[in-house]
Every structure is written in structure tokens, then in C-alpha cells.
Amino acid sequence: MFRTILFATSALVVMTSPFVAHAQERLHTGSEVTGTLRSDDDRLDSGEYRDLFEFHGRAGQQIGLRLSSDDFDPYLMVRGPEGFSEDNDDASDSDQTALLNLRLPRDGAYNITATSYASGERGTYRLSLIDGAFAGGQTGGGQAATDGMLTTGSRRGELARGDQTLSTGEFVDRYALPVRRGQTYELSLSADGFDPYLLVRGPGGLSEDNDDDPARRGTRDSRIRFTAPADGEATVAATSYAAGETGAYVLNLDGRGTRPAVARAAPETTSLRLGETRDGWLTPTDSRLESGEYINTFVFDGRRGQRLDLRLTSGDFDPYLAISGPNEFSAFNDDADGGTDSRLRVTLPADGPYRITATSYAAGEMGPYQLSVQADTGPTRAEPASRADEQASAGGRITVGQTVAGTLGSGDETLDSGEYVDTYSFAGRRGQRVAVELTSSAFDAYTILRAPSGEQTDNDDGEDGTDSRLDTVLSEDGDYEVMVTSYAAGETGSYRFSVSPSLGSPRQAAVQSGARVFAIIVGVSDYGGRQNDLPYTDEDALKLAEVLQREGVLNSSSVVLTNAQATVGSVRSAFARVAAEAGPDDMFLFFFSGHGDQSDTAVSRLEPDGRSESIVLRDGQIDDVEMSRLFGSLNTRLALLVLDSCYSGGFARNVVDRPGVMGLFSSEEDLTSAVADKFRAGGYLSHFLRAGMAGAADGDGDRLVTAGELATYLRRQFRTEVENVEAETADGQRNYQNLVIDRGGVQVDDVILRLASAGSAVGAR
CATH class of the missing domain: 2.60.120.380 (Jelly Rolls)
Known part of the structure; x- marks a missing residue:
């Protein structure tokens, strides 16, 4: 009876009940207590008797806990400040001793629970608490308990x-x-x-x-x-x-250098003057672009015709410099003179405030930098053609950052539907965010962006209604084609067209990185004789938790329940606790892999087939109506319901009926779901979901997995691998297993999760 323990900053919660103190005994290092689990003791929600103890520890203190018994299989649980959580069943396989070696993260009170592995077990036990570590114990708390402290x-x-x-x-x-x-x-x-x-x-x-x-x-x-x-x-x-x-x-x-004392630039609050050089620092507390780069913003009061020489240098990251201001003025630069530093020489078009942005080329880069604003006294550079009366050919090569002007006229090529068109091409990189913008006072602007693979994206109206602006992350390396045209056939007139680096969408930039996924992850293989057992479904849950944990996105308040732990009561308790922990900046995930069932009910708008669907847990079922109530208790940025079970598509109507909820279901509401034996997984959806949320679904390489990207990835995998997998109804009618995805009110570009920077995740091996 060995439970898998995952390495992370804090271990996953595998029991659901928070501790309620009842006459807890105070422990100190050197304590050795003999106790008894009795039939009149408090119980966990899952039925195990428990005795509670309290220990006051110090931040950084290393302790060892050992619980042993000849009468039952011991289980240790420790909870502490700021959600600290560690559990252990066996010190080694088939052992009757539970061991935990911990380095405590904070000062404060830690609750220690002595309990049993299985419900209803009783008998005497011995609990020991020491300074240091027991040999052979599991290391917890995300700290090094046995190998020492690192120094330079x-x-x-x-x-x-x-x-x-x-x-x-x-x-x-x-x-x-x-x-x-x-x-x-x-x-x-x-x-x-x-x-x-x-x-x-x-x-x-x-x-x-x-x-x-x-x-x-x-x-x-x-x-x-x-x-x-x-x-x-x-x-x-x-x-x-x-x-x-x-x-x-x-x-x-x-490199344990102390950070210099510099003022961090807050967006739109720090002014720069001509001739000034400013030291700054990109840090994890700064605002972030949608694509993950940290950003500092400065304000410069400029004059029309003023020529500036802006420079951004850093030895710690690849600098990226941008300026924007009146009259839709904007300019960007990545590398200056073939190096990694950034330089911009610009002439300001009007009086007024200008925003100067210091950021990095790649997501997540941090460190010190130097920003300089000087008068440009060098020779005047030729600016890109942008006069309203200048003609552009019906085709031409441009670079990202260039603006051109042209005219749609009767001599241009036309689309099949009769619109005149000028065509431009530019070289792009996978993961690069660009803004394609077309403005005209003569016609209703329309742009068509075509990727090297031929995939096409159209845009009609930008923010002003008749102009066109397409802000996107490029999905592949190669040459992109942009067709500049009009909404209606036969329209002509002058236009201004640009392809420029984009600073991203504020809505996406607000999506926080780190452990923001609050999850309840459930997998049942062993049904204890109540249902036929299933292969791999418990592993589906454990592997998904491990993937999310290794990506650094899984919050430590998350709960994993497998087999005997996966009871109706434990799922309800988990919802009560996790829903209270997760907030409006967080993403909630409920995942289940196991049996699904149907039962007769009254025909209604929500159940037009007269059948209610449910997931089958170890000791009972939760139907779609109750699942809807549970999801109604959430107050999160986005919630994702993933069910890999027979008839799971029937949950869509009841649960995905409110803003911010998206559903992924392994089969339609009247069809079974198959075990994915070829992948050694309990279900196909489980297998592909793990890969998708670890980055495989990140089609454009911006380290954001959006709702649209995840849906597209899963559909493609099902078309390839599950197209001919047979399924049947409860009445024996034959068909094929089909994935059901219901985004509800979740938009295509809503972010499911923000991944760690490229190459940093274990899942990228």
C-alpha cells in the first residue's frame, strides 16, 4: 500500500478534510508518544480514525516524524502555515511505518495527524518527533533535508x-x-x-x-x-x-550578486527627461505582456519634430525597446547594429506624452538594464514610405516594423468576389507577436493573413469600425502573405498599411503565471467489487497532476483522489475547500477518469432524452445536476470540466451553462468511451490532455495554452487516433467514440494556463 509522492515545493493533498482541533496534544522535538486509534475518535471524511497533535516550528527547522503500529497500517499527515501540506503512508514498500523528514517553510503551528491507511482500522501506535531526519524517510516541504545547504x-x-x-x-x-x-x-x-x-x-x-x-x-x-x-x-x-x-x-x-538599489519603473508613473540615463530592473512583480515578457513603462514629454536616440542595454537579457504616442505613432526595435542591445532613432510627429517601454525579447527574462534618452544629432535617416499620396505596387516585400502607403485602384488584381487587392509578404518566426494594421478613409479596410502552411486568418474591423487590425502570434517560421483589400467589391482609394511588433492584449497580459491552477483530479481503477475494475484510470489522475506540477502551474491546494480515496464525500469536501482557496485570478480544473453511468429521469429541456448522466466514484455517483451546483460555488477566472468516462457528453448542458466554464468530454452523452490501451492510459482524452497542457497544444509557441488551441489540439489528436474506435449506447446501438468540446462563454483566445518559459519545463524533455 504505497502511495505515489510527487516532488514539488509542497506535496499534493491526497486527503480532503481540513483539520478541526479537538484537545490536541502539544509535541516538541524529542517527543515519543504512545496512543490508540479508538472507535470513539474523530474521523476523516473518508472514514479513518485520527488523533491530532500540534507542534510549533521555526522557518528552516528540519524535523523528522515517525508513526509505527503493529495493529494497523499507519498514515501521517502534516498541515501548516500558508497551505503547507505533507502526507506519507509507507517509509518503504509493504512497510508498517510512516516517515516524514521536513524542513519547515514558516514560523508557526503545524498540525500532525496520526491515522490509518484504510477506513475503520484501530489499535495502538507510537509517534516520534526529532530534530533532524530519520534514515529512509520521505523528504517533504520542498526542502533539502539530507544533502545540506548550498553556498557559493x-x-x-x-x-x-x-x-x-x-x-x-x-x-x-x-x-x-x-x-x-x-x-x-x-x-x-x-x-x-x-x-x-x-x-x-x-x-x-x-x-x-x-x-x-x-x-x-x-x-x-x-x-x-x-x-x-x-x-x-x-x-x-x-x-x-x-x-x-x-x-x-x-x-x-x-552569481549571488546583490540587486542594486534602483527605482522600479511603474507603468505610466515614471517620467524621463531628455539627456537622462536611467537604471532599472525587470522583476517577477512587474506587469507582463500577453506573451510573457516583463515590462517597465516610462513617460516622455515630447515636441513635434524632436529627434530622439533611445538605447536599452543589459548584460542579463536580450533588450527590446518600444515607443508610442500621439497620432498613432509607434516604433520598435529588438537588436541594434547586429548585437543584442536595442536602439531606436525616431522623429516625434506631435507635441504630447510618449510611452517608452523597456522589456525583453523572450518571455520571462529578468535582470538589470540601462535606458538612455538622448537628442539624435546624427544624420537623418530615410523613414519608411508613408505619405498618403504615395503609390504601392500590388505586391511587395516589407519587414516587421515597416509602414507603407498605397492605393487600391481599378488596375489592381482582384479577388474572386471582385475586391481589388495588393499583396505583401514578410518573414516571420514562430511565437512572434505582430500587429497587421490597415487604415483608410476611402474604403472599409479588410486584411487576409496567410501563413507559410496556407492557414488563413481574416480581419474586417479594427477598433475604429472601418479600419482593420489583426493582432496575432505567428504559428510557424517562414514567409507570410498579407492581402490588403476592401470589405466590398469595387472599392478604391488610398490606405496606410503596417506590420509591426505587438505589445499584446491587456486581457491576456493580466493572466498570471505560476501555480494558478486549482485542481481536483480524480481517477478510479479499483472499484472494490462494486463495478468492474478499469486499467490505468488511476494513473491518468496521478500523471496529469505530475505534469501540471512539473510545469509549475499546479497550486499546492489541489487535491488528487484515487481508488478508495475517491468517494462522493471526499469529492464534495474537496470542492468546498478548493473553491474557497481559488480566486478570480485563478483557473479551476475538475478532472475525472473512470466509469460513467446513465439513469432514467423526466424528459426536460436539460434532459431531452430522458436520461441523466453521472460519474461513478468508489462508493457512489455524482450526476450532472450536482456537478452544476458544485461548479456554481466557484469564483475563478476560468473553470475547466474534463470527464473521461462513458456518456460524459451529457454533462455539457447542465454544467457549461454559465460564463467562464469550458467542458471537455471523451464521448457523446449516449455513447461509451474506450480504454486507450495503445497509450497505456485509461482514456484517450486523459492521454492527450496531459500532452496538451504540458505545451503540445501551444500552437503558436507563445507559452500560453488558450481555449482555442487546446480544443484544436484535442480534435486533431482524436481525428488521428480515435477515428475508428467503436462505441455503443446503453441499448446496444453501435457507433464511434467522438470527442465533445463545449466552450460555452469561454472565448477562443482565453488563456487556460501560462506555461513556464520555453525549455524550462521537465515536460519538454
């Missing part, structure tokens, strides 16, 4: 059999690293006997992974450079790329 310099170690392992089988040594918000740290791991892999988890949602050092191609060494988002203690894990690898290694810590 090199540390030698060895991965060996008998070490702790990740849930995927790799041996791992863990180290504690005290970090301060805003400080930058650089770690490297090298080895001759195995392929090194580094992981960092810590306060403020810190989550960084790396396989190969990006600066040293051809080597297998691993390197991570990060800036701490909060004060606290991080865990550095030295491990291997493949399971079971062993050997000696060298772990090096560099």
Missing part, C-alpha cells in the same frame, strides 16, 4: 542506488538554497557518467528546469540562471535526464 562555489556529489528518486524514476540529490527576492543565481551541473538535469523549486512560484546548457552546445552539462521572485528557501535538485542513471557530479553556484 562547487560541491561534489554522487547519484547512487539507494538515493531518493523522482516519481519518474531518476535518482536525485536535493540541496537547500536561501534566496532573496530580486537576486540572480546561476547553477551548473556537470558529470561524466550520466546526462545531468537540474530542477529548482522555491518561494513565489519559482520553478525552473534545464537539461542542456543553452550557452554550450554539444555538451550535456546543465545550467540554470534565475532571479528569485520572493524571499525564502529554494530546493535545488541534482538529477539525471534518464531514469536509473548514476555517477559522480559537480554542482556549482555562481
Whole structure:
């Protein structure tokens, strides 16, 4: 009876009931208590008797807990400040002792529960609490309990059999690293006997992974450079790329420089003057663009005709500089003179305030920078053609950042529907965000963007109604084609056309990164004789939780319930707790893999077939009506219901009936769902969902998985892999399994989750 424990900043909650203190006994280090689980003791919601203890600990304190019994299979649970949560069943497989070695994250009271693995077990036990760690115990709290504290310099170690392992089988040594918000740290791991892999988890949602050092191609060494988002203690894990690898290694810590005392630029609150040079810092607390870059914004009071030379330099990230102002003026620059620094030479078109934006080329980059605003005394540069009377040919090459002017006329080519068209092309990169804009006072503007693969996106009206603006993230590398045309056939006149880098949508920029997914993840394989057992469905739940955790998006308040834990009461309790924890900036996920059922009910608008659908848990069922009530208790940015079970499509009408709720269902409401044996998964939806939410659904490479991207990815996978999988109704009618997706009021570009920066997630291996 061994329960899988996942490595993360804090372990997943596998029991649902919060602790209610009843005459708790106070423990201190060195305590050894003998107690008895009795029939008159308090119980967990899942039926186990429990005794409660309290321990007052200090931040950074290392403790060991051991619970043993000859009468029952012991289970330890610890809850503490700010949602701290650790559980352990067996110190080793088939053991009758539960062990936890913890490094406490905060000062405060910690509740310790002595209970049993199975419901109703009773008998005597021994509970011990020590300073330090018990040999062989599970390390918890996301802290290094046995391998020491990291300091600047090199540390030698060895991965060996008998070490702790990740849930995927790799041996791992863990180290504690005290970090301060805003400080930058650089770690490297090298080895001759195995392929090194580094992981960092810590306060403020810190989550960084790396396989190969990006600066040293051809080597297998691993390197991570990060800036701490909060004060606290991080865990550095030295491990291997493949399971079971062993050997000696060298772990090096560099770059513990203290952040200089500089004023951080708040958007539209910090003024710049001509001739001024300003030091700044991109940090995790700054505003972010939709595509994930941190951003500082400054205001400059400019004059018409004024020539400026703007420069943004940094040794820590690739700078990106932008300016915008009156008369729709905007200019952007990534690299100056072939280097990584950014420079803009501009002539201001009008008097008024201008916004100067300091950001990075890639999402998530942080560190110090220097921004300079000087008078441009160099020779005047030729600006892109933009005069209203200038003619543009019906086709031409432009670059991102260029603006041209042209005219639709009777001599131009036409579309099949009769509209005149001028065609332009530009080179784009996957993940690049651009704004394609067409303005005209003579006709109703219309643009058509065609990707290298031929995929087409049309846009009619921009913000002003008759102009066209298409703000998008490019989905592939190569040449893009833009057709500049009109809404109605035969319209002519002059226009202004541009393709420019985009700073993104404020709505998307507001989607926070980090552990913002609050999830209840349920999988039932063992039905205890009440239903036929199912293969892999419990693993569906555990693997999904692991993927989300490794991506750094799963909140520690999330609950995973499998097999005997997955009762009706535990699911209801989980909803009550997680719904209270999740807020309007968060995403909620309910996932279930297991049996589904139907029952007769009155014919109604919500049940026109006269059948109600339900998911089958270990001891009962939750139907679509109750699921609707449970979802009604949420106050989150977006909620996702994912059911991989027979007849699951019937939940759509009852649950996806309110704003912000999206449903993914493995089959239509009257058809069964098959086990995905070829993928060793309980269901096809479960298998593809894991990959999609780990980044496979991120079609445009901007590290945001949107509702539209996830839906498109899942549909494509089902068309490829599930097209000929047979299904049947409860009456025996034969058909095929079809995915059901209902976005309800969720828009195509609403963000499901924001992934870690490219290459940083373990799931990207």
C-alpha cells in the first residue's frame, strides 16, 4: 500500500478534510508518544480514525516524524502555515511505518495527524518527533533535508542506488538554497557518467528546469540562471535526464550578486527627461505582456519634430525597446547594429506624452538594464514610405516594423468576389507577436493573413469600425502573405498599411503565471467489487497532476483522489475547500477518469432524452445536476470540466451553462468511451490532455495554452487516433467514440494556463 509522492515545493493533498482541533496534544522535538486509534475518535471524511497533535516550528527547522503500529497500517499527515501540506503512508514498500523528514517553510503551528491507511482500522501506535531526519524517510516541504545547504562555489556529489528518486524514476540529490527576492543565481551541473538535469523549486512560484546548457552546445552539462521572485528557501535538485542513471557530479553556484538599489519603473508613473540615463530592473512583480515578457513603462514629454536616440542595454537579457504616442505613432526595435542591445532613432510627429517601454525579447527574462534618452544629432535617416499620396505596387516585400502607403485602384488584381487587392509578404518566426494594421478613409479596410502552411486568418474591423487590425502570434517560421483589400467589391482609394511588433492584449497580459491552477483530479481503477475494475484510470489522475506540477502551474491546494480515496464525500469536501482557496485570478480544473453511468429521469429541456448522466466514484455517483451546483460555488477566472468516462457528453448542458466554464468530454452523452490501451492510459482524452497542457497544444509557441488551441489540439489528436474506435449506447446501438468540446462563454483566445518559459519545463524533455 504505497502511495505515489510527487516532488514539488509542497506535496499534493491526497486527503480532503481540513483539520478541526479537538484537545490536541502539544509535541516538541524529542517527543515519543504512545496512543490508540479508538472507535470513539474523530474521523476523516473518508472514514479513518485520527488523533491530532500540534507542534510549533521555526522557518528552516528540519524535523523528522515517525508513526509505527503493529495493529494497523499507519498514515501521517502534516498541515501548516500558508497551505503547507505533507502526507506519507509507507517509509518503504509493504512497510508498517510512516516517515516524514521536513524542513519547515514558516514560523508557526503545524498540525500532525496520526491515522490509518484504510477506513475503520484501530489499535495502538507510537509517534516520534526529532530534530533532524530519520534514515529512509520521505523528504517533504520542498526542502533539502539530507544533502545540506548550498553556498557559493562547487560541491561534489554522487547519484547512487539507494538515493531518493523522482516519481519518474531518476535518482536525485536535493540541496537547500536561501534566496532573496530580486537576486540572480546561476547553477551548473556537470558529470561524466550520466546526462545531468537540474530542477529548482522555491518561494513565489519559482520553478525552473534545464537539461542542456543553452550557452554550450554539444555538451550535456546543465545550467540554470534565475532571479528569485520572493524571499525564502529554494530546493535545488541534482538529477539525471534518464531514469536509473548514476555517477559522480559537480554542482556549482555562481552569481549571488546583490540587486542594486534602483527605482522600479511603474507603468505610466515614471517620467524621463531628455539627456537622462536611467537604471532599472525587470522583476517577477512587474506587469507582463500577453506573451510573457516583463515590462517597465516610462513617460516622455515630447515636441513635434524632436529627434530622439533611445538605447536599452543589459548584460542579463536580450533588450527590446518600444515607443508610442500621439497620432498613432509607434516604433520598435529588438537588436541594434547586429548585437543584442536595442536602439531606436525616431522623429516625434506631435507635441504630447510618449510611452517608452523597456522589456525583453523572450518571455520571462529578468535582470538589470540601462535606458538612455538622448537628442539624435546624427544624420537623418530615410523613414519608411508613408505619405498618403504615395503609390504601392500590388505586391511587395516589407519587414516587421515597416509602414507603407498605397492605393487600391481599378488596375489592381482582384479577388474572386471582385475586391481589388495588393499583396505583401514578410518573414516571420514562430511565437512572434505582430500587429497587421490597415487604415483608410476611402474604403472599409479588410486584411487576409496567410501563413507559410496556407492557414488563413481574416480581419474586417479594427477598433475604429472601418479600419482593420489583426493582432496575432505567428504559428510557424517562414514567409507570410498579407492581402490588403476592401470589405466590398469595387472599392478604391488610398490606405496606410503596417506590420509591426505587438505589445499584446491587456486581457491576456493580466493572466498570471505560476501555480494558478486549482485542481481536483480524480481517477478510479479499483472499484472494490462494486463495478468492474478499469486499467490505468488511476494513473491518468496521478500523471496529469505530475505534469501540471512539473510545469509549475499546479497550486499546492489541489487535491488528487484515487481508488478508495475517491468517494462522493471526499469529492464534495474537496470542492468546498478548493473553491474557497481559488480566486478570480485563478483557473479551476475538475478532472475525472473512470466509469460513467446513465439513469432514467423526466424528459426536460436539460434532459431531452430522458436520461441523466453521472460519474461513478468508489462508493457512489455524482450526476450532472450536482456537478452544476458544485461548479456554481466557484469564483475563478476560468473553470475547466474534463470527464473521461462513458456518456460524459451529457454533462455539457447542465454544467457549461454559465460564463467562464469550458467542458471537455471523451464521448457523446449516449455513447461509451474506450480504454486507450495503445497509450497505456485509461482514456484517450486523459492521454492527450496531459500532452496538451504540458505545451503540445501551444500552437503558436507563445507559452500560453488558450481555449482555442487546446480544443484544436484535442480534435486533431482524436481525428488521428480515435477515428475508428467503436462505441455503443446503453441499448446496444453501435457507433464511434467522438470527442465533445463545449466552450460555452469561454472565448477562443482565453488563456487556460501560462506555461513556464520555453525549455524550462521537465515536460519538454
